[in-house]
Amino acid sequence: MEANRENPWVADKLAALEPQWQPDATGARAALDRRLGARNRSWMWAIPATAALCVVVLAIPSTRATAQQLWDRFVLNRVDIVRVDLSRLPISTHVTIDGGAEERVADAGEAKRRAGFQPYLPPAEILSATPELKVSGPMHVEQTVRIGELRAALDKAGASDVQVPAEWQRLKLQIEIGPIVSADYPDVRIEQCRPFEFSAPSGIALDRLAEVAFRSVGVSEWEARALGQRFAAHPFWMLDIPPDEMVNLREVQLKSGLAMLIEGERASVVRSTGDRIYYVSSGSRELSLKIADSLPQTFP
Amino acid sequence: MNAVNTAASGTSDRLDTLFSAHYERIARVIGRVVHDQARAEELAVEVFLKWWRNPSAQGGQAAGWLYRTAVREGLDELRRQTRRGRFERLFGFSRPAAPSPEHLYVVTVEQRNVRAVLGSLARRDAEVLVLRSHGLSYREIAAALEVNPNYVGSLVSRAQEAFRKEYVKRYGSQS
Numbered sequence: 001m002e003a004n005r006e007n008p009w010v011a012d013k014l015a016a017l018e019p020q021w022q023p024d025a026t027g028a029r030a031a032l033d034r035r036l037g038a039r040n041r042s043w044m045w046a047i048p049a050t051a052a053l054c055v056v057v058l059a060i061p062s063t064r065a066t067a068q069q070l071w072d073r074f075v076l077n078r079v080d081i082v083r084v085d086l087s088r089l090p091i092s093t094h095v096t097i098d099g100g101a102e103e104r105v106a107d108a109g110e111a112k113r114r115a116g117f118q119p120y121l122p123p124a125e126i127l128s129a130t131p132e133l134k135v136s137g138p139m140h141v142e143q144t145v146r147i148g149e150l151r152a153a154l155d156k157a158g159a160s161d162v163q164v165p166a167e168w169q170r171l172k173l174q175i176e177i178g179p180i181v182s183a184d185y186p187d188v189r190i191e192q193c194r195p196f197e198f199s200a201p202s203g204i205a206l207d208r209l210a211e212v213a214f215r216s217v218g219v220s221e222w223e224a225r226a227l228g229q230r231f232a233a234h235p236f237w238m239l240d241i242p243p244d245e246m247v248n249l250r251e252v253q254l255k256s257g258l259a260m261l262i263e264g265e266r267a268s269v270v271r272s273t274g275d276r277i278y279y280v281s282s283g284s285r286e287l288s289l290k291i292a293d294s295l296p297q298t299f300p
Numbered sequence: 301m302n303a304v305n306t307a308a309s310g311t312s313d314r315l316d317t318l319f320s321a322h323y324e325r326i327a328r329v330i331g332r333v334v335h336d337q338a339r340a341e342e343l344a345v346e347v348f349l350k351w352w353r354n355p356s357a358q359g360g361q362a363a364g365w366l367y368r369t370a371v372r373e374g375l376d377e378l379r380r381q382t383r384r385g386r387f388e389r390l391f392g393f394s395r396p397a398a399p400s401p402e403h404l405y406v407v408t409v410e411q412r413n414v415r416a417v418l419g420s421l422a423r424r425d426a427e428v429l430v431l432r433s434h435g436l437s438y439r440e441i442a443a444a445l446e447v448n449p450n451y452v453g454s455l456v457s458r459a460q461e462a463f464r465k466e467y468v469k470r471y472g473s474q475s
Contacts, residue, residue, distance in 0.1 A: 005453055006432075010460040013467065014433035016410045019331035023324045023341060031345045032319065036352065187353045283353040 083249075090153035090216055091143050105133050115179040117276075119192060122294040131185045137178030145171040145209070153216040162215050171209070174199040190291065191279040195272070254293040261285065273297050315352055318362055323348070326370045329434050333374030333415065343373045364443035367436065371427045371444070378419045417466045425459035432456050 105111045112118045114135040121131065147164045154162050176197040183190040200206055214224035247264035259271035267285040269292035271278045280292045327344035334340040347369045351357045357365045418426045424445070431441050438456075442449035 005457050007457075007460040007464060010429075010463050011433065013410070013414050013463070014332075014429060016414055017332040017430075017433065019328050019337070019340070021331070021337045023327035023331075023337075023344070025319075025323050025327075028323055028327065028341050028345050029319060031342075032348055035345065035349050186358070 089213055090149040091145055091213075103135055105135050108133065111135055111181050115181050115193075117181075117194060119181040119183065120276075120295050121183055121190065122291045126290055126294055127185050127188060129185045131183035131190075134182045134184070136180045136182065139177045141175045141177065143173045145169070145173075150212065150216055154212070157216055157218045159215040159221075162212055164212060165205075165208075168204075168209065171201065171204060188280070188282040188287065188291065190281075190295075192276050192295075194275060195277060252289065254289065256293050256295070256297050259289075259292050261289065271295070314358065314362070315348065318351070318366065319348055322363060322366055325434070326366055329367060329370045329430065330374040330377075332430055332434060333371070333418065334377045335411065335415070339377065340374070343377060344370065347373055361443055364440070364446070367431060367440070367444035368427070368446070371430050372423075374430065375419070375423060375426050378415060413467070413471055417463055417470065420466055421459070421462055424455070425462045428452075428455045428459040429463060432459075 103114075105114060108119055108121070111133050119133070121127075145168050147166065147169045150168070151164050154160055154164070178193045180191055180193040210227070211224045214227055215221065219227070247262055249263075250261050252259050252261045252269075254271070257271065257273070259269050262268040262270065263285060266281050266283055267288040268279065268281040269288045271280075271292050273296070278292060278295050280288045280295075282288045282291070323344065326347055327341050330343050330347075331337065331340040334343065347366055350369055351362065351366060357369075359365075418429065421429070427445060428441065431444055436444065438452035439449050441447075441452050441456075445455075447455065
């Protein structure tokens, strides 16, 4: 008998630890699914709430030069990160998704037909499993500025001295995102899409609008202006990560170019090339970097 | 189901199966060490999430891996709580427990003493004792702790003796 040599006194003591409660398997399963869902949720679909104003600043020089056009369009393929919570931007957002969110497809050929581009996956020596492929979108985001809400947010942020021009009332900004192809492997997610397209009415002082938007979420005057100038010099798309979110961010040099490493609960890499934006997420920094580095720089 | 989806779906199916088969036992293993049910169940969910994220855990010994991870999560939490308790006492944050019937009080004190002793033992001893007290067989303990099944009897005896000595040292003679 296994227990022959065991000390019954110790066994009795330890028996006192028997839980008197019944585990809630249903609640736990729901909690697990929520956590798995959060992991699997498309990173790029998190964009809409902040997308348009995030990219407003990108349009600055060209908008002024082409003021005769009704709309100015810009293609955004660079990504950078700001530690600001842009979800608090006082702006109305309307999102339309064509083709549904995250529909499973049979193979890369079908993904290409649905998305309009050939998805690229890492070689088998890096990830040998067969991924589950999904295609989402495209998504059209329209955001409308309402100066009353903007002024109220500025007051709340302690920036009531900032002037909001009356002509911004009902100003519309638009962005086209996707289609996005996602590839799910065990513990790894890869997303890719073509660069975003951003449109804004011509003749609007977008640099000023961006500065005011930043001020409305509590960014200091100096910082808001600096952000505007930074983006004006080298246009790119901003991914916002709130300052209280516990993540480490750093730019990393891959063999294939620069990328952004975001380390929190998981290790994510954002990388953009001439015609694509990639997002790779896994539980391991080394693996995420290796995968991101294996994805091609340009496409034929 | 087509071939493309088989790999990822296979892991999902396996997670479903493992969760159904082991969740309650995993939660109760952690519950032996972590008094608070909500926290114990939170950690149990975390164990399954770790399994999902860790391809090397998804081999043939998944159940053993789950128990090993569960008992470690529980003991780590116990140590965190002990550390926190020390700080709280130091700064006078701790409050006396609400009055309860005597037998419940005795059980609570006993549980606290046993947990305190477990928290002070070598990790391997504490792991063996928690898994054994939860009713795992020697073979199951061997699989969970990745040791030779022939050594489990000795490990249990040694761990029990370490427990007995520490308990007596802290709370007086065996009673």
